[in-house]
Amino acid sequence: MFKQLLLFLLLTVAGFSAHSVLLQVLGSGGPEIGDKRASSSYIVWIDGRSRILVDFGGGALLRFEESNARIEDIDMILLTHLHIDHTSDLPALMKASFFTGRSHDILLYGPEGNRVMPGTKTFIKRLFEDKKGAWQYMGDYLDGRASFQLKTKNVDRSRKVQTLYRKGDITIQAVTVHHGPIPAVAYRVNAGKKSITFTGDMNGAYHTVEALAYRTDLLVAHNAVPKGAKGTATVLHMTPDSIGRIAAESKAGSLVLSHRMLRTLGKEKETKREIRKYYMGPIVFANDKSIYTVK
Numbered sequence: 001m002f003k004q005l006l007l008f009l010l011l012t013v014a015g016f017s018a019h020s021v022l023l024q025v026l027g028s029g030g031p032e033i034g035d036k037r038a039s040s041s042y043i044v045w046i047d048g049r050s051r052i053l054v055d056f057g058g059g060a061l062l063r064f065e066e067s068n069a070r071i072e073d074i075d076m077i078l079l080t081h082l083h084i085d086h087t088s089d090l091p092a093l094m095k096a097s098f099f100t101g102r103s104h105d106i107l108l109y110g111p112e113g114n115r116v117m118p119g120t121k122t123f124i125k126r127l128f129e130d131k132k133g134a135w136q137y138m139g140d141y142l143d144g145r146a147s148f149q150l151k152t153k154n155v156d157r158s159r160k161v162q163t164l165y166r167k168g169d170i171t172i173q174a175v176t177v178h179h180g181p182i183p184a185v186a187y188r189v190n191a192g193k194k195s196i197t198f199t200g201d202m203n204g205a206y207h208t209v210e211a212l213a214y215r216t217d218l219l220v221a222h223n224a225v226p227k228g229a230k231g232t233a234t235v236l237h238m239t240p241d242s243i244g245r246i247a248a249e250s251k252a253g254s255l256v257l258s259h260r261m262l263r264t265l266g267k268e269k270e271t272k273r274e275i276r277k278y279y280m281g282p283i284v285f286a287n288d289k290s291i292y293t294v295k
Ligand SMILES: [Zn+2]
Pocket: 030, 031, 040, 083, 085, 086, 201, 259
């Protein structure tokens, strides 16, 4: 016991305290039905705790329950953008939290607004604010009267990588990305030397994710459109070859493809071929409840 403690202290002092970090996909689909998938959502498990949620679209709460994650363990929620397929189970999560022993605050980050979309702070107020929100009976979670507070912060529309959060060796970084007219953010979660980067929905036009994801262990990219897609779809989403270019340029350790839609399902071989023109690392297609270990 004493030897183990000594070894732990030595490794910690030397900066080698390795966290166990897992990515669990809750929802691997987009906004459609018929794909038999929940909409976009992920858990980052750190040292056995479900500490960070990224997006929480339709179906995510059921998958959360199936994954044995605990609401009490969530430290923060990172919203890539406010489309319904990335946010719609959030009210259900908040209500479910009432029935748990949760007592510490949840930090929630999401993009600032523009003329098309409200900022995340306004969005959350419109949902829950006392006497004004759609679910105004949840207002006590915003104003501090409940057992914990949902503390919302807008992420600036910066094309430079910014650090949003730092506690011990856990850091959260973000950068703005291009998702048509919709304000959108990509996030990187770092736990010690391990990292996972989430592109969210984007088409890559700002070329900002490459710096955020530089040498990340896992790059989670959204495979919403197939090779040869044109028009609005490519204003909003990356084609497979742009996913390949971004993964290669960022030197990502491996690539997880998610946000799979009816138009990309069944085209995995073609998609992989396109990505392989640029990127030689491991490529996996995510399903709901897939788990990937960050090594
Ligand atoms: Zn989406």
